Amino acid sequence: MDTATNPDVPNVRLRQAHALHVHFSDTDAIPFPTRTVGRGDALFSTGEPMRSLYTVQSGCFKSITTYPGSDDDSPPHLQVTSFHLPDETLGLDSVCTGHHESDAVALEASVVRIMPVGILEPLCREYAAMQHELLAIMSAExxxxxRLALMLGTMPARERVAAFLLDLSERVDTHETPSEELVLPMTRADIGSYLGLELETVGRMLSKLHREGTIELNGRQVRIVDRAKLALH
Amino acid sequence: MDTATNPDVPNVRLRQAHALHVHFSDTDAIPFPTRTVGRGDALFSTGEPMRSLYTVQSGCFKSITTYPGSDDDSPPHLQVTSFHLPDETLGLDSVCTGHHESDAVALEASVVRIMPVGILEPLCREYAAMQHELLAIMSAExxxxxRLALMLGTMPARERVAAFLLDLSERVDTHETPSEELVLPMTRADIGSYLGLELETVGRMLSKLHREGTIELNGRQVRIVDRAKLALH
DNA sequence: CGGGGGGTTGAGATGTCTCAAGGGGTGTGG
DNA sequence: CCACACCCCTTGAGACATCTCAACCCCCCG
Incomplete structure (x- = not known):
């Protein structure tokens, strides 16, 4: 069942073992409809019945999970649980209950491809490769x-931010080589929520990495100067 | 695609929306082989090729994820990413790469049912309900x-321990009603690793819950006295 | 020009970690 | 049967990282 060698399953494209993002290569040919979402608008919200899976074509999304506050009047916990860049799939958490378990909010004007489950599941039953792809995508998720849980549980703030930058830079690469230049589409607060830190802490760590010469920093513009040092702590 | 109402998919059994654990009800009838694992022994280890999925029949396992240390000589990060009680499925993280991404270690003498993937995938293609079950299990995972990531990112130690106890008590219930009495099969260090805390902190929080009368505590014996108060912080 | 969102930086409060000591089981070998 | 070692657990005290609160800046937009 090795996706790299099994001749029965040639179409699973793992972007990088590291990044753990895949997409349906088979479906590229199928003319699924698309949808445009404005910055700040929700593609779907918690509790809505699931109708489709979505693949980002352009733009960027964040997934927000809500955890009911311990008591009724206390504010519920909120957390950004993932960011979704082009070619990545949204909505997988909803398969188990049939309802979305998170909100998907566009960080900028974005376009997604819509893959209705009513079409997807029969397709999977018919084509072994397709079924395997869907399973692989979910497993990767x-x-x-x-990994995120591990990071939140074990790494100090500085390493979390560094790992975040590295992960992002590997995911945005459109060519074979990861790009050193990136523009963060999300706020410090979003990053902090994702990493389990306060926004001030995120800012401080970015500043520190900047002062040390590991990155260049100008607002949301980040340039990775010393990738090795970034990975090395 | 609502598992509760869709007549095409009657067999998904969600133990509780909360616990988010499911099992293959269809496969109960199939005489899959079993395997016995001694306390402390590994059912599988990171990097091994995946051959099967496993369902716990009796006993308990922990899954350990290894994250390579930032530099070569620093010790790698380790974390317990989940515990697996009877009826729960192990090995789902390996579908994407075809190799296990974690170690599964028995916390006590345990028995698992072995479901070879070579049998499982064709079965899924043939039976819609079966396919849907597998997808549901993975989505639940x-x-x-x-959820774990959210907890690690947002909750203080006390709430983490409380949530852990509640989750466990809901998962061990063999009857319809959650049991108030439970015996923790894992060490404080295991719990701490899972919750992103040090073992001393776990012990202190348990002691504090005990002093407050929320639980009774005697080593690994826990009795939930005031479930509401436990949930309420 | 005023307002609001996003970002930076500082200083004190606080929760968790670290280090350390000691107690209770259990298994093993003398 | 005892002695010892080892593992697990508990508790304390100080160190440290991150959070909290606050002030200020910039920029964009109405």
Whole structure:
């Protein structure tokens, strides 16, 4: 069942073992409809019945999970659980209950491809490769979420921010080589929520990395100067 | 695609929306082989090729994820990413790469049912309900991992321990009603690793809950006295 | 020109970690 | 049967990282 070698399943494209993002290569040919979402608008919201899976074509999204406050009047916990760049799939957390378990909000004007489940599941039953792809995507998502949990559980703030930058830079690469130049589409608060830090802490760590010469920093513009040092702590 | 109402998919059994654990009800009838694992032994280890999925029949496992240390000589990060009680499924993180991404270690003498993927995938293609179950289980796992990440990112130590106890008590219930009495099969260090805390902190929080009368505590024996108060912080 | 969102930086409060000591089981070998 | 070692757990005290609160800046937009 090795996706790299199994001749029965040639179409799973793992972007990078590291980044753990995949997309449906088979579906590229199928003329699924698209939808445009404005900055700050929700593609879907928690509790809505799931109708489709979505693949980002352009733009960027954040997924927000709500956890009911311990008591009724206390504010519920909120957290950004993932960011979704082009070619990545949204909505996988909803398969188990049939309802979305998170909000998907566009960080900028974005376009998604809509893959209705009514079409997807029969397709999967018919084509082994397709079924395997869907399973692989979901499995990758499990690993991704576990990695995040691990990071939140074990790494200090500085390493979290560094790892975040590295992960992002590897995911935005359109060519084979990761790009050193990136523009963060999200706020410090979004990053902090994702990393389990306060926005001030995120800012401080970015500033520190800047002062040390590991990155260049200008608002949301980041340039990775010393990738090795970034990975090395 | 609502698992509760869709007549095409009657067999998904969600134990509780909260616990987010499911099992293959269809496969109960199939005489899959079993395997016995001794306390402390690994059911599988990171990097091994995946051959099967496993369902716990009796006993308990922990999944350990390894994250390579930032530099080569520093010790790698380790974290317990989940515990697996009877009826729960192990090995789902390996579908994407075809290799196990974690170690599964028995916390006590345990028995698992072995479901070879070579049998499982064709089965899924043939039976819509089966396919849907597998997808639902994996999706549930995504939500579970995201919840864990959320908890690690936002909750203070005390709430983490409380949530852990509640989650466990809901998962061990063999009857309809959650049991107030539970025996923790794992060490404080295991719990701490899972919750992103040090073992001393876990112990202190348990002691504090005990002093407040929220739980009774005697080593690994826990009795939930005031479930409401436990949930309420 | 005023307002609001996003970002930076500082200083004190606080929660968790670290280090350390000691107690209770259990298994093993003398 | 005892002695010892080892593992697990508990508790304390100080160190440290991050959070909290606050002030200020910039920029964009109405």
């Amino acid at each position: 499990i690993v991704r979420a576990s | 995504i939500v579970r991992a995201s």
